[in-house]
Amino acid sequence: MIEMNHAAKIGVWLHPDSAGYNWKHGQNLFQLYIEEILSHAGVPFRKFEDADSLKNYEPDIILIAHHGEKETDIVRLEQWIKNGATVIDYGSLNRMASKLGCREIRCREAVYAELDEVSFGDINSSLRAVRVKPWIPEEQSSSVIQSYGTLRLGKKGTEIAPARLTFRIGKGKLIRWNVDIPSTIVWMQQGREPVFQDGIPSLDGTGDIDEGILKADDGSEMDWDKDRTVTGTGVPYFHIPYADLWREVMIQQLIAESDALELTLPLLDYWPEGTEQVAMISHDSDFNVEEAAHTTLQVLEECGVRSTWCMIEPGYSPSIYKLIQEQGHELAFHYNALEKEGGIWSPDEFNRQLDVIRRSTGASIISNKNHYTRFEGWGEFFRWCEDSGIQADQTRGPSKKGNVGFPFGTCHPYYPIAWADEHNRIYSVLQIGFLTQDLEHPSLPDVSVIKPFLEAVAGVRGVAHFLFHQQHIHQLPAVRDAVRSLVAAARSMGYAFWTCEEITKWEQSRRSARLYVETDRSFYAEQLPQGAVMLTPVNESERSLEDGNRVIRFGVPCHKQVDFSRTLTEQQI
Template sequence: MKMARVALLLDTIAAERRWKYGVDVFEAYVGEMLKSSGIPYSEIHTAEKLSEQGYDVVIAALSEESEESIGQLLQYAEQGGTLISSGGLNRMAGRLSCREIAGEAGYAEIPEYAGEPLRYLKAKPWLPVSADGAHAVKGAGQLHRHTREGEPLAPAILEISVGKGKVIRWNVDIPYTIVGFQQGTGPVVEDGIPAPDGTGSLDEGILKADDRCEMDWELDRKRTETGYPYYAYPYADWWRDAWVSVLLKAVVAKNMTLPFVDYWPDGVERVAMISHDSDVNADESAYETLSVLKECDVRSTWCMIEPGYSPDVYEQVKAEGHELAFHYNALHLDKGFWAQTEFERQLAFIREKTGVPIVSNKNHYTRVEGWGELFEWCERNGIRSDQTRGPSKKGNVGFLFGTCRPYYPIARFDDRNRLYNVLEIGFLTQDLEHPSLPDTSVITPFLETAAGVRGGVAHFLFHQYHILNQAHVADALREVVGSARKRNFTFWTGEQIFRWEESRRAVSILPDESEGYRIERAQPGTVVWVPVPDGAKATKETNLLFGVTCERHAVTAEASV
């Protein structure tokens, strides 16, 4: 079975022009979408001679809108190539019997998610305008203005025949939508809009991650059986999966395959995480938490705030296999402030006190300002993973950033929209059964939704101080662990998660003339899925992933290169 060659087009001229005028190129995030999904690809920076380079699928994330570039892309498709775009290629619309119309935020019905319309943040829709036999246009799905039941706007996706090939165009700007959910559509410079029902007072004068949440308080929350509201929809994860599904289906339609690396190693189906913020730093609360964790047989991540615990506590935390991490304090009410120098001073203090390098962080009270300063500080100081992006209020728990997957965030135009080398692992809620937070009725929907997201992490935060002083909080931790294990979750620390993520992203899957593909730099236990074209005979265990039948291949020690 031949392995498809996939190219990601990020045109250098187009990117430089946007950066010159202060415009973001979030189209570059398509590379992170591919890497996160374990899909092999090559990055190219011009459409020149595209038809001669042997690519089977070209993802036109960002293309130069010149006559020459558009002609080269059309020529590639006419000669049998498959061209995929998300809200781009707009000068091509007229040549493909379509016209562009104004887009706005709304909800999309996608075939793969017929029961759950997906919120999108930006659309650039095309509509078919003629029945040109040379460019037959098929539409799928439906965009709605503003709400799930809003006025129909356009199909969600178009498939347009072009000569021997095709153009597949999403009418939604998917990378912008994913970035917008995960990081906000702009920097944190002011309070967010408070919840109309009083459950999320974001306007308290403290800048936080959730001040730039792009969810709708009324349209994107559900309530548990006991009445607690929560954000129910991991839209960013679902959009990523829908996009990958279309890519893989385009490959198998060409009677080819495109192997990809699974999210977790052999034997791990799903991952959950428990973290703690030391806050009050009472030793007795640490010892009580250690006791509960030992009872539950769980290793967790301990985010330490200055001045920290006594040395004996750290020795026991380390001895029992937990991760010691950093809890940066920029909350002025607790005498903290937002500055790189202060971040570095506090981190150096915690590293010295704990006696470990420390590679993970979570900000106190989810304090954040701006866009990427926190990630820059983490990069410069050896912090490889951050956990700051989570809820600070009772009413915005859940999937408020549209994701439960670990991801690498993207910089703005002033840093050329590069990816930060810091893995973000957001959390869903904190201190269940605390009087000012939700009860345990959110556990089941959080776990079941996270279980439905391949590669998702069900991350729950519990403060040691509340575990000691609120018996119901300690019981809630026990319930989280028990409920997660019933659903085949494995508990990992933050460091375990990012170490594995680095490992799986180092794997190379390359075309091979004799076997179809070969795997390099894979650790034993790595799982690779191989899509099987319709009608092809499967030889190994199969599963339906992204709407495509895939064979499962687990890498053994002997197969690792």
């Protein structure tokens, strides 16, 4: 157990009756994704649906998931601020606009946020935001309003509003983001609507996603022109993990606001001691050619890495499965719903195919990737996974040469959110998307993407997941060399290679830890997995002091404390 004092009390406020009214009318409340963002970042917080309980706990910082629309709700919120709380809102509270000397303007387009006070290593570009509800201060306003950053239509386009506004009210303050950050993250990761039709292809012919097959990338919210760059050999790719950077913006602000209150924000680090970022290689067996399996095993043994093998029906013979498992690789599922191959998108067919693979491999099988990245709807597939014991999915990745990289804005493991019909609950199926398929295949990118992909993933400390089909490794020497180049480059940058199952079990063990701050601001971390790292941001006045046990997290120097109190037999991975 790890303890510390003077920790900030973080509260997330959800008005249950008002939320129920919205759900009754089919309205999504993606602001609830705040909980998943904080949980993944290892932030201790309490969620409140009862105003009296929140008042008794007296959070130092309150994040608004959903506030309620009645006048009594607004008055109560104002009172919390007047009493000294720092309240952070993401694009709501419109009933307060005029009272605070502002007016809302309509903006249904994606914008780009310039955040001057925030820097993320080499990535200092403006951040794409796909869900905004801007306020602008009235010229005659008597309120004291501080404006930060800029929202533009296009990366160098017209300025429409500040990125956020700060209002001093009594002893506290209200910080109102003009970007709905939680919804922006959701829309990037999952799309703004269910997948029911083809997406819009790129004009340069490298992203022909309109081929009549419903896929994950039909729901991508990235712009073909504004959000891609090219490598030195001319390969186009989505180069910025926008959703991950927005997560960093949220956490960095919580650290800064805690520091302003002379408090600290303890954090549970993403990875265990000695691991900075993770690389993952997966394979889709597709044609189930056993000679290709042998070639792939030889290349992996030469490189000294373990990988995840997604098996499509009917799969390999038992002798091949034995070799795969003996060499420490993970056996996973490759669900085939591609109609032209006789596939069916249905829960019965999903379970039938999964049962075939489980019986033939003799493995429990906890992870999956859909063949051809087939996907439709919003949450039905995640429900199938939950019901069948699939704990992780890898489907969300590019299907074309021109949309490799970050078409969903993220390289982090995350749990997706449900639609309004399920009250926007969080599914228990970890998403681990991939960056590209089969480097050096004639119809796919070359190895020039390896370095920028690894650098971008390292910048946010996520998972660099590369997909290589066994068939292409076997048939194409250039693809085999690409695997070798990837492994060498990743190791030179300090990456650790994990399987999908290992990533999943680690994230599950992190989420099982008990992180809480008592009313007196005493912090406790219990049930930590072996090697877990707790972080304490260094306050601004002490950042110039020497500390050999210091790391940079979310752009802030942090002191780290490692918990080795549990034995290996107690681990959940």
